[in-house]
Amino acid sequence: AAEKFRLGYAPPQWAALVSLFRKKGIALGEAEKAGLVCGGGEGFYDRFRDRLLFPITNARGQIVGFGGRLLGDGQPKYLNSPETAVFQKGDSLYGLFQAREGIRRRERVIVMEGYMDVIQAHQQGLDEVVASLGTALTTEQVKLLKRYTDQVYIAYDADAAGEAATIRGLDLLAAAGVNVRVVRLPSGEDPDSLLKKEGVEAFQRFVDESVDLFTFKLAYILEQEEIATPDGKARAVQRVFPILSQVKNQIMREAYLKQTATAVGVSEATIYDEWRIYSYNSRKNKQRLDIKNNQRHTNDITYQQQPGILPAEKNLLQLERQLLRGCLQEKDFFTRIKQALKEIKFSAPLYTELLHQLVEWDVSGEWPPPATAFPPETRALYIELLTENTMNPLPVDVEGCLKRLEQHQIAEEIRRLQREVAVSLDLQASAPTPALDLQNKLALLNKLHKKLREDFPTFSGLR
Incomplete structure (x- = not known):
């Protein structure tokens, strides 16, 4: 496995790689752009220290970044390369190069969360396994998976599987026309630990017992509601209906309605009656929203x-x-x-x-x-x-929205400062403005540009 995945080690010294680069005449500024060293001037130091290194490659096997697992005490336990010109975490799938043939042969891919999950799986003969480097699948990762197969199994640990970010990723897969199945692992286990304890046969049983996306979401809702009580049953059904409304195939929807009735513990007739009421109200709500939007009242x-x-x-x-x-x-x-x-x-x-x-x-x-x-x-x-939350009950990606809002506002502040600096330079030509004020603006502009590059390396909105 160490050879197959080209594992390495970063020594504990602060400047082992920096010294090597200097000996070989490699510019440290370029090494910083590649995410291998940090700092600046004479203050450069190695990004990865005392860590087991996992090279992250593209689909052609070219190394684009690294993940590092700390071997001693300290935090963070895992450290990834920053996003660079060649590495964007959301565009990469760890182990894809090694798994390509296995995916084609088995006509499926199993997506796990981390490096050790993938390595352990491949060691035990599951060679169609990749990692999403987190539980929030992105649009680019979905496109990458779809190039190789339309059959995707998600095998995250039990806690991660229920996170809002995970569910959004599953919806992206479904929207792309992929057949999604969720492998439900025992509480407290991840693929790595389960494979070590019980072996590949036990893990394969969980894969064979995987469920489709609707069944997974239904189980997730039922775990959160007290379906032993009438109120709990009613709340659970109302949370399931918006998911059912996204199912366009009538035969599948009818099967899911029956499944919901059985799982919640109510009659099929009751479920059908409630569904008809929900569908009618949803159409009315949509009509009212359309009218309001056309009339430009609010929002x-x-x-x-x-x-x-x-x-x-x-x-x-x-x-x-x-x-x-x-x-x-x-x-x-x-x-x-x-x-x-x-x-x-x-x-x-x-x-x-x-x-x-x-x-x-x-x-x-x-x-x-x-x-x-x-x-x-x-x-x-x-x-x-x-009303929108009722019609679309999936949790909002709060962290993602806040990040994008911050990105926008930094870019707007840069544009404002650029305009002020341009005006100051024009005025300076005829009636010099105070140099200190201009220097302060330029310093702030450089600071904001650096923050935009470091926090949002793939951002290309400024022109």
């Missing part, structure tokens, strides 16, 4: 339909709306968003006003608040957000 449509608004501004408003939806989905989401928005601001005044009203209501234990708690100018928007 981001009001802003987006103004003459001259740019596509980037539309995207920003949609991003902010997603965050407001997240605020209403879970109290924990609201707490994280509220904290983050102390540094990041909404661009739409109506959104800002609603957020302030949510903060004021936060003293109460009820969440989300009743619609009557809001004045008419924000109540319509609030009701729309609640």
Whole structure:
């Protein structure tokens, strides 16, 4: 396995690789861009120290980055290369080069989470296994998987499988036309530990007992609701219906309705009656939303339909709306968003006003608040957000939205400073402006550019 995956070791010295590069005449600035060293000037040091190294390759076997597992005590346990010109974590699948033939031969791929999962699987003969380097599958990773097979098995540990980011990745696979199955491992086990303890035969049994995406989501909902009580049954069914509404095949939907009735413990007739009511109300809600959007009463449509608004501004408003939806989905989401928005601001005044009203209501234990708690100018928007959450109950990617919002606002601040610096330089030609003010602006501009490169290395929005 060590040879197959080209494993290596980074010694504990702070400058072992730096010294080697200097001896070979390799520019340390280039090594920093490649994510191998950190620092600057005479202060360069090795990024990876006292770590087992896992080379990350592209589909052709070319090394594009590294993952490092700490061998001693300390944090972080795992450290990846930063994103560079050739390595974007969200575009890579660990072990794909080694698994290509196995995937083609078995006509399936098993996606696990980490390096050790993949290596252990390959050691035991499961050569169609790759790792997603985390549980949040990206669009690019989905495209990469689809090049090789339409049959994807997800084998994350039990805790990770229920995370919102994991479920979004599964939905991306389904949307791409991939047949998704989820391998449900025992609580507390991951593929690496299970393979070590019980061997490949036991793991294969769990693969054989894998479930389709709907069954996985249904089980996830039932675990969260008290279906022994009438209220719990009703809540579970109402959470399942939005998922069923995405199933376009009538035969599959009917089978899933029967499956839901059995799992929840109600009659099929009751489920069908409730489904008809839900479908009718959903159509009515959609019609009402369409009418409101056409009339430009509230929400981001009001802003987006103004003459001259740019596509980037539309995207920003949609991003902010997603965050407001997240605020209403879970109290924990609201707490994280509220904290983050102390540094990041909404661009739409109506959104800002609603957020302030949510903060004021936060003293109460009820969440989300009743619609009557809001004045008419924000109540319509609030009701729309609640309706959207009902029709699309999957958790909002709060961290991703906040990151993209931060990225946008840094880029906007850079543009503002660039305009001010340009004006200052023009004025300096005739009536010099204070040099210190210009230097401060240039220093801040450089700082923001560096932050944008380091935190968002694939961003290409500035022109």
